[in-house]
Amino acid sequence: MDKTIKLRIKKEIDHSNALKVMKLKGSLISKGYTEIIHIADENTEYYLNSFSTSPENKKEVDYYVLDYITNHDLAETVTLLQEKN
Secondary structure (H helix, E strand, O other): OOEEEEEEEEOOOOHHHHHHHHHHHHHHHHOOOOOOOEEEEOOOOEEEEEEEEOOOOHHHHHHHHHHHHHHOOOOOOEEEEOOOO
8 A cells, every 4th residue: 555645844934945845746756656646735824735656665765854854955845744653
């Protein structure tokens, strides 16, 4: 069964960070981690982006997203939400 990965993304961001977020989402698709990313309003401050990936890719995707956030200074903009057990 596929695993769902969720990203919380701040709504009010500058153009530079918006481009970085778009590149992150594009790279998740181009690397074959997912085919589509769903976007929903979480509240007035954040979007909730979610996508499914295979269980074999779950940890790799988590590491990729966390590295991308760190390397592109997006810690204030993007949060990888952890699954609740």
